[in-house]
Amino acid sequence: MNFRFSDEQRMIFDTASAFLAEVSDSAATRAAMASDAGFNPDVWQRLCNEMFWQGLLIPEDEGGLELGHVEMVGVLEKAGERLFSAPLYSTVLATTLLLRMPASDTRSALLARILAGEQVAVAHTRGDRDWATGGITASVTQDRVTLKGSSRFVSFGHSAEVLLICAHDNEQQLNVYGLEREHPGLCCERLATMDQTRAMAQLTLSDVTVEPSACLGTDVEHVVEDVLNVARILVAADQVGGAQAALDISVDYVKERQQFGRTIASYQAIKHKAADMMTKVEGARSLLYYAACIADEWRAGYADSATLAEAAAMVSASAGEAYFFNAGTGIQLHGGVGITEEYDIQLYFKRARATESYLGSPADHREHIARLLLDGD
């Protein structure tokens, strides 16, 4: 038992901080937001070349770094601190899904493309209240598969070179298919969203026909569920980072700001709000590191799906609420300027709201926990 980062891990995170400070300051974030794709391709290429985060989870024998979710989570936390606007989460999600598919040449080829800096995105949900998988169906015959339907809230689906499509087949089994973006009948459009730092797309498939070989895995509903629980932990990392940044920039602001002849940081009402923010984020962080450990245990086969799901539900509820609380309270601590476009706190606020409802609300996650505790024998 040792619940502390190694020196090597600390170094990774320090490097991440330094890189992100350079490529993801306020101006860079706003430029990414205003761009059509929602990110800066040059930054993405630098990330892939210099940081190699896209290969962090990929096994060494596939050419990756074969590091763990603890490292991934730490990096995403730093990205969240900086409102990093890039297809990092989406690519990690796709990687995680791919790594749970049976080994195949198709899979290896996709992993190699990810390592080379290409983007892969996952379409798994209709995107309605319950975030269940669905929205796309697969009519499977001997020699071809026809995909139909649509999927919303596909993270960076509009800019991905390859889409991993989760589709229910004739027998209600969930399969995963890999499609090139240019595949005939596949339409990927960016959605106009309130949070502009995490670009989302809508995929529409009108009678898309693929070879059976495009299928990366069949009957993988449970695998996808596991992967989405890992995804929740990855999102929670972003939330913890954002909640920390919201606290930090707000404390910096109130220390500077004078009112009624005192720095407003000296008012107890302000101090206690800040203390509550810190309590929220440190609590969420403790759960986050636990969940990251569990994701590694799950990958290694030591933790089962239920343990992973419980960890994901706990940290999603906690980090989602912490981020929203901290960003909202941060606006309040900023006072009037908090609602102006000029200050960054409102960007954290919008990202907090977007991530809080992504892949289930805190109340949904608590209900998951309640089922575990209360609905047994």
Add this chain to the structure above:
Amino acid sequence: MNFRFSDEQRMIFDTASAFLAEVSDSAATRAAMASDAGFNPDVWQRLCNEMFWQGLLIPEDEGGLELGHVEMVGVLEKAGERLFSAPLYSTVLATTLLLRMPASDTRSALLARILAGEQVAVAHTRGDRDWATGGITASVTQDRVTLKGSSRFVSFGHSAEVLLICAHDNEQQLNVYGLEREHPGLCCERLATMDQTRAMAQLTLSDVTVEPSACLGTDVEHVVEDVLNVARILVAADQVGGAQAALDISVDYVKERQQFGRTIASYQAIKHKAADMMTKVEGARSLLYYAACIADEWRAGYADSATLAEAAAMVSASAGEAYFFNAGTGIQLHGGVGITEEYDIQLYFKRARATESYLGSPADHREHIARLLLDGD
């Protein structure tokens, strides 16, 4: 439209305050708590003789004052401020129920006994989570009725001279029967409860036989529901009074108390808690006065049962939470002495908890409102 007390009403409340200050100070409350009956019979007799609150709602032609629920609520608010420990609420509840029963000699006789200072209590519930009416059944034959079962949380049922028993008959209709305390087979025992200021009893009826003439009303389920909604408003009055007192004594305490060289009332953390307490209690009070008006409109036939139920649910949720919040926060503002037996704030805290779960929790009341809003067509 005029949402303000008349001069006459203010006078009634001022008189109530003065009387309660005399008979229900901290020492008197503690003496009542420690007594077997949970109240001081002399004070009760003085109340009946000097204040005549037991006759406040009774029509003039039955010998009462024929005042409204606004006056009753105002008096109960003052009683709540003083942690008044006496069978006032229980008697008002019984009166309200009696007044909705068909006029009869039996009814008039009971009203006269109430006016004379006797106590009447209502047994209406098993007292489990949902507070539904029930627990006692009536086997009705031509010439006699047999009552069986038990009822918990009968307010001052152990000291009442007469018990009004709500019982379901063979056809699942709810009827009301009047029983003398000494009736054979009827056992009324005081319950040992965490809050000692509002005494509660358990009634057990083992094959109690009564004449059909003991029946005060048949098929009155809806009437009893209305009366219980009035009861919720009466309890809310106690809660608003208690919430106000919890605020007042806490503010008085922090103004006196010095720490780190300052009166602790000068700390913003303390001031803002007090401001939140005031916001809660004033909000609940606004709903309370509305609900009291609705109770009067209901009595006059201008408001229907649904309007009464909505008002009761709203004020119960609001006043219940306000009282608990204020009493709990009051303990915190008192610091260490808040948890000692010596200070009164803990008595408010216990009464707040007891009343908050009595006749339904705030969450139950909100669910009632949600049904109205969300479950229609």
Add this chain to the structure above:
Amino acid sequence: MELRFTQADELFRAEVADWLSANLAGEFEKIRYRGGPGDEHHFVEERKAWEQRLAEGGWTCIGWPEAWGGRGASIEQQVIFNEEYARAGGPGRVGHIGETLTGPTLLAFGTEAQKSRYLPGIRAGQELWCQGYSEPGAGSDLSSVRTRAEFDEASGRWRINGQKVWTSLAHESQFVFVLARTNPDEKAHKGLGFFLVPMDQPGITIRPIPQLTGTSEFNEVFFDDAYCDASDIVGEPGDGWKVAMGLLGFERGVSTLGQQMLFQTELDEIVRIAKSNGAAQDPALRQRIAEAHIGLRTLRYNSLRMLSDNADDGSLSRESMIYKLAWSSWHRNLGKLAMDVLGPEAELLEAAPYELSKLQSLFLFTRADTIYGGTNQIQRNIIAERALGMPREPRGEAR
């Protein structure tokens, strides 16, 4: 204590409703429910025309004395008017600052000449006003005014220099009232003056403030040698704080009832969505929707108490003191509730690049509710100090 209105009041209600139904139609149909908080920048021209239509019908400034063109309407009638106006979807009033702030201020503190000059324009819906109170960096500290007013002997006028912020509708207004320091040697509440200043002059520059909504309801207003006449000071130099504080008192009035009707419209919309998208089956959301309903009704009866009490004497009652904190917190929670009821859909804009839906706008704009007009922290100070008699906050003692 009486909930119901008299028969005479109900006749008045019918009159208001009939007039609105006949007039808020045709060319004005499209501005129904528009121009509220967060939407002030929409349909301004149409709303100006509407303001004049209202004036023609005698429905502006109904609470003013008849001598100044009002109806001398009772509190009850004003409540009724505001309710019916909101119920009919009456658009956000462009003239509200003149009607509810400048007017009452002049009626209380102004000279006869000032009243004659300014009240008719407000009453007619022809002259619009904006306010110049807050200054950059001063936030809730109204008294830290750095804008200066000097009497210019040469021109015989007041010369104003400084900067104001958070000014709504600055572009649309003919006048601004300005709190400015007349005596630079005095500090805080002392040495202030209250000025009535025409907007259309070279010395005034307006800069919109881009907000998190992508819109700019608020402006900065710069005064660089702006002028007003010698007679355009309300009270004497040094009276500014007294006048300004009186004015703040006028803000808590019958308009709260109309505001609540708008809130009800928002809540109704959220209920409608919840029933259609399955959120109504979510137990946690059911609790919150019920809580919103209870909270709004609380605001209503709180306002009725407030209005009934105010009829009694001029002082602020306990329920008045909590009102800003109560409504702004309630409204902010409503904004979050709207998003949570929408679920994932909450993210989807009306249109690219950044056109918000009505509920998104509610969500984002309500974060300002707990800040402007005195933050929730300031409100709590006020409650603790004025209502509960707790010690005042120490000033200027930070380290």
Add this chain to the structure above:
Amino acid sequence: MELRFTQADELFRAEVADWLSANLAGEFEKIRYRGGPGDEHHFVEERKAWEQRLAEGGWTCIGWPEAWGGRGASIEQQVIFNEEYARAGGPGRVGHIGETLTGPTLLAFGTEAQKSRYLPGIRAGQELWCQGYSEPGAGSDLSSVRTRAEFDEASGRWRINGQKVWTSLAHESQFVFVLARTNPDEKAHKGLGFFLVPMDQPGITIRPIPQLTGTSEFNEVFFDDAYCDASDIVGEPGDGWKVAMGLLGFERGVSTLGQQMLFQTELDEIVRIAKSNGAAQDPALRQRIAEAHIGLRTLRYNSLRMLSDNADDGSLSRESMIYKLAWSSWHRNLGKLAMDVLGPEAELLEAAPYELSKLQSLFLFTRADTIYGGTNQIQRNIIAERALGMPREPRGEAR
């Protein structure tokens, strides 16, 4: 970062579990799960005997150096011991103040003579300690000490006069450590001394404080010419604050894990009741039960971070600073949750006149959690000032 324990640690766990299972039985069966917070006054004699049984088994003071009778146990082993102790229902320790406060304080600041005199008695479970910190009216302001210690030249001993409050187990203890002012001319943190004082002397009077629970876990302790030896001061006169602050640091330690196991027992009981009485079907309670579960797990991983960090260096980490606020708020909410899950039954006492059920006791006693050891308000000050670098609270400037 590694969640799992090593094989060696798991062997140690088995050893602890085995010993407890063999020893916490028979005569000690009845004290399982007893004597925790709010229950300290129960089974005191039996728990003293148990303390000695523990000592015989070598299970007291396991974190102390072997030279002083400890096992020099690693943090991991201490965590394991505390977990297994709680899991087995180990009773509230009567010796915990000596073991976790006096001992570490003497190990850090004491003389060899003091260690030799006091450590063995603590280690053997023979000499129990209580603490004399808080004073009446001082509350969270530890530094406003009025108790005085004067060196009495005649007897060559320290003479102590004053009053302490909130002292648990005062009647059962042989010693009390006392923070007292050695220099009456100095204020606040200065001029204090830290004394080791025998309880059994005429100058000491104990008065139990009746609490809202009807019980008296806490006492007032009066010092009227009480004495201790010249050598019974830790450090020099004037070092008292430094010693006391060091001691407060020792409080945040491995015992948190054991505390959490007790919390888990409480939560399990609440879940069991919810499943049996229908509360488990109440959606609002489901949310709160889930929240309690998540909160407790948060405390756990927060503690593991804290312990892992503490292994690094001596300073308080961020997660340590929030811990008191987090656990006390969580526990207080748990008490309310217990009542709401019970519903109406929550009111029913175990027995007249005022014997509380375990959950009622939890409910009432947890109101103290957010007060003692620094109120939540003080905790927030500490977090803001020490962790976030915000300005300190002004002292003594009220009006």
